Amino acid sequence: AQSVTQLGSHVSVSEGALVLLRCNYSSSVPPYLFWYVQYPNQGLQLLLKYTSAATLVKGINGFEAEFKKSETSFHLTKPSAHMSDAAEYFCAVSGSYIPTFGRGTSLIVHP
Amino acid sequence: DTAVSQTPKYLVTQMGNDKSIKCEQNLGHDTMYWYKQDSKKFLKIMFSYNNKELIINETVPNRFSPKSPDKAHLNLHINSLELGDSAVYFCASSQDGIYGYTFGSGTRLTVV
Numbered sequence: 001a002q003s004v005t006q007l008g009s010h011v012s013v014s015e016g017a018l019v020l021l022r023c024n025y026s027s028s029v030p031p032y033l034f035w036y037v038q039y040p041n042q043g044l045q046l047l048l049k050y051t052s053a054a055t056l057v058k059g060i061n062g063f064e065a066e067f068k069k070s071e072t073s074f075h076l077t078k079p080s081a082h083m084s085d086a087a088e089y090f091c092a093v094s095g096s097y098i099p100t101f102g103r104g105t106s107l108i109v110h111p
Numbered sequence: 112d113t114a115v116s117q118t119p120k121y122l123v124t125q126m127g128n129d130k131s132i133k134c135e136q137n138l139g140h141d142t143m144y145w146y147k148q149d150s151k152k153f154l155k156i157m158f159s160y161n162n163k164e165l166i167i168n169e170t171v172p173n174r175f176s177p178k179s180p181d182k183a184h185l186n187l188h189i190n191s192l193e194l195g196d197s198a199v200y201f202c203a204s205s206q207d208g209i210y211g212y213t214f215g216s217g218t219r220l221t222v223v
Contacts, residue, residue: 032209038152043115043201043214051209088152092212098144098167099212101154 002027002093006102014110019063019078021105023091026072031093033074035065038088038104047089050074061085081109114138117202117215124192125223132187132218134202142166143185144212145177146201154201160185192222 007022025031032051036044048059055067065076074091086109091102115136124130136143144167145157158177159167165177174190185202202215 034211036214041217043216044154044203044212045214046211049211090154094209098156098159100156104152104154106152 002031002095002100004091004093004100004102006089006091006105008105009103010106010108012108012110013081015083016080019076019081019085019107021076021089021091021107023065023074023076023102024072025074025091025093027093027095029095031095033065033067034092034094034099035059035063035074035076036090036092036101037061038090040087044090047076081107083109083111085109115202115204115213115215117200117218119218120216121219121221123221123223126192126194128192129188129190130192130220131189132200132202132220134185134187134215136183136202136204136213138204138206138213139183140204140206140213141182142205142207143179143182144203144205145185145187146203146214148199148201148217150198158185158187189220192220194222196220197222 003026005024034049035047048057050067058064063078088104092099142161144159160179163179176188179185199217203212205212
């Protein structure tokens with residue numbers, strides 16, 4: 001069985017501030033972990049993925065995430081938020097073919 | 112070339128009608144999926160096909176029937192549409208589940 005918990009349905013930051021979106025997972029097998037971004041009226045786009053190589057994973061648009069097995073976490077960060085980062089972010093875990101998605105975190109960026 | 116394409120993008124229909132949503136992927140992936148996203152953005156998997164064979168069939172009303180004529184296509188047919196079926200339906204594909212999933216842009220279904 002696998003599950004994902006995203007802490008905070010909404011995160012609000014100022015432009016230029018640090019972005020931190022939290023994700024905790026559970027999985028009965030070594031997990032593959034993903035972050036996806038969904039802009040309004042669009043599909044989901046892969047930001048980055050962890051596939052048991054380096055624990056610090058760099059993705060597109062300046063985002064990165066760190067896999068911490070002891071904490072069962074895969075938090076997403078970006079040093080400096082941009083207005084264009086405003087979107088819905090989904091964490092997902094997959095131990096097989098079928099990914100399980102978290103409920104999403106809406107990132108709001110204030111000027 | 113769009114990697115995963117869905118048609119139509121918008122679908123407005125009356126209760127009781129039957130409708131289909133089509134999905135095609137040109138990535139050569141073996142596995143395709145249908146997800147339903149509700150108004151609160153929650154993504155729920157509905158079906159998954161691997162090489163034209165159904166491998167996942169979550170608790171979905173049997174009014175929903177997927178069809179995969181070949182591994183590049185996965186269509187979703189919905190009979191007797193209900194108000195609660197209103198949602199955004201996403202098709203996705205994956206080669207092996209390890210390297211991620213490619214999503215289509217979604218079909219917004221509105222039942223009136």
